[in-house]
């Protein structure tokens with residue numbers, strides 16, 4: 001039986017209620033939402049607006065129509081970054097970022113002439129808000145921070161960074177891909193301007209749906225144009241929300257699944273789910289750190305963490321450990337750079353092709369964790385001797 005420890009990639013399985021609701025809703029009312037006045041169309045449109053409200057409530061967004069649906073957080077982050085930045089701007093981010101932030105920022109630097117800086121994190125895995133504020137310039141328009149690292153799991157002090165940004169009128173964006181649904185997010189109370197989220201991780205929706213929350217007053221342009229279903233006579237894309245950043249038919253099936261996933265989460269309790277995951281990851285951390293030859297990264301103190309950890313086994317490439325976990329132990333994990341090359345460069349793990357990541361979800365049990373610890377113990381016990389160095393003259 002597969003032990004799934006790759007929940008940071010996508011949560012799996014999903015709650016049964018999510019599968020059931022997607023099937024029922026799409027069979028019964030899977031029409032184009034909000035485009036016409038017949039009953040099914042109104043019902044489909046209502047689900048979209050209910051989901052907007054549900055998510056706005058979850059993120060402390062006062063204006064639900066400022067929640068834009070997108071395909072996933074990558075799409076949402078692109079909408080935000082290219083909707084905000086202009087030639088000559090300065091943007092600050094961190095080395096904790098996912099390529100969903102790094103690459104759009106690099107494109108903005110190369111293609112728009114935006115200056116971009118990536119601030120390193122400390123040895124404990126956290127960025128220091130003052131390190132970010134120390135780089136503010138008169139032309140700094142954006143600070144973009146990964147709320148929780150998808151590699152080392154540290155939850156960043158985004159409210160403190162947000163406060164510093166707010167004092168300077170700089171837009172503060174968080175990538176909440178790993179935290180939405182797990183770590184409380186209150187856009188207003190935490191001084192955030194933009195929150196980008198994905199539906200298929202800890203919101204327990206399907207893939208292909210995510211979004212962007214925009215605090216009232218954030219100056220953002222649309223970067224695409226198309227149908228909105230309303231005011232069709234307008235020759236250009238509408239500026240009003242929610243249409244400003246939404247283009248074409250929304251992913252209704254995805255919205256239905258996201259609605260059911262979030263409803264399930266709220267019934268179970270965000271805190272309960274997070275606590276359970278932290279109990280499991282603590283057990284895993286304790287087990288792995290007792291194994292000779294295993295190196296863990298930034299896992300000494302698990303306060304302000306999510307249920308994600310990375311490690312390496314001496315003498316093995318991360319990918320080999322992943323293959324052994326899969327083939328010999330039926331454990332699913334993720335190896336490599338985890339789309340976070342700057343982080344691995346800073347950890348010194350880039351040159352050894354990354355690390356092995358295990359990440360838990362609400363359907364994992366202590367038995368899964370114990371099996372993973374025993375599997376890594378077995379792999380570490382059989383580790384290859386370090387390659388002996390052959391003098392150049394004998395090669």
Ligand SMILES: Cc1ncc(COP(=O)(O)O)c(C=O)c1O
Pocket residue numbers: 008009072073074075098100146148149150175177178198199210
């Ligand atoms: C921190 C972070 N940002 C962005 C993403 C991209 O999410 P998606 O593939 O849903 O766009 C991920 C997903 O792995 C992530 O962990």
